Amino acid sequence: MITELKTQFAHALWKPGDNLSDRWALQSESRDTVSFNRQKLTDREQLLLSLLLSEPLSPPAPQTKEENAWHAYLFGDGQQPPTEETICAVHFQLEKPLEDFAAFREAVLNTFPPYTCFVWQNSMSGMLLFPSAAEDVDLDAVVELIETDFYIGISFMVGTPVEGPKAKAAWRFESELFACCKDDQTKKKRHVLQAAEAGLAYLLKQTPSLELEKLRAHFLPQEIVDDKELVRTVRVYLLENMNSTKAAKTLHLHRNSLQYRIDKFVAVTGIDIRTFPNAAFVALLLP
Structure with missing residues (x-):
């Protein structure tokens, strides 16, 4: 909802440099926040926003x-x-x-x-x-x-x-x-x-979803996508900078078990994630 409201009230979004006293911070039920400039909102717009959103607790004042x-x-x-x-x-x-x-x-x-x-x-x-x-x-x-x-x-x-x-x-x-x-x-x-x-x-969010799905469909067989443990293993392996020892420790796996999963991913996809360009590409593709 916040995204839609930002679009609908784009003219009244508070920007750094606006008068701080005019800033009106609001939050949704999921606690996503957005700030408006009260001076740029009509009374009717302020009423509508107050019905859709609530004011968050005031943050502490600067201490030094x-x-x-x-x-x-x-x-x-x-x-x-x-x-x-x-x-x-x-x-x-x-x-x-x-x-x-x-x-x-x-x-x-x-x-x-x-x-x-x-x-x-x-x-x-x-x-x-x-x-x-x-x-x-x-x-x-x-x-x-x-x-x-x-x-x-x-x-x-x-x-x-x-x-x-x-x-x-x-x-x-x-x-x-x-x-x-x-x-x-x-x-x-x-x-x-x-x-x-x-x-x-x-x-990733700037990449059109249709193009991203085409890439995933081509490079990641359904067998890989459906294997949640394998996907998690590969993700952790990449996050640990392709360090098998660290990845195995994070996953609470024996190093040989980790290596088996990595080898399976390489065999099924044909993408050797032990090399940096391939690892970077897979990091973009993983669902």
Whole structure:
């Protein structure tokens, strides 16, 4: 429904640079969010939208001077915060609203580099900003921490390093990429993505479905498509960068069992996924 409403009310969608006080965030029953500019909506349009959607919980206000500056820059008309370093954004999405924002903030920031800025976009999503030269964060461990302590699921996408002047456009596009692959993450039970992986999902969505199905029908015999365990095995093998040892560990399989499944896929399809070009192609095709 959100997609249809964005099309129907495209003239009134809130855009970065619009007055922040005019922003009206709404969410569907599935908690997908969209923001409108109230000044561009008639009273009748506002009434219709209020019947179809609800207002989400308000996100916490920025807690530091730096966070306030980044929030005003990204979602309002604030000036770009001064920085001499390239910045990385880790985007996050919660599966449902939090009950204790303060405790969540403390738990997350304790796992991130010092001086990380916590910027909420709405009550269920936002970004963590820090210098790209900082030490990597074990996001899988953070996912486990949040699920254990807060009984709530969370997904992350690691963005690319960007320079300050390019940050607003870059992070807005990354947010679009993240939203694009949200359903894929849920389906594949993955909680941490790199921006390039999200870019792959984005490319797939831009490919006409008819053309994609023609490719699948040609290269993936029905015998392969129907074998869900084999498809899952190949997907994990590709996600683990074609590392048989890591893939077998993730799947809780003996390495010989994994190799048997990979050999079966190669034999039936004629596509040797142990080579990079073929692996990349199959990664695009897998249902």
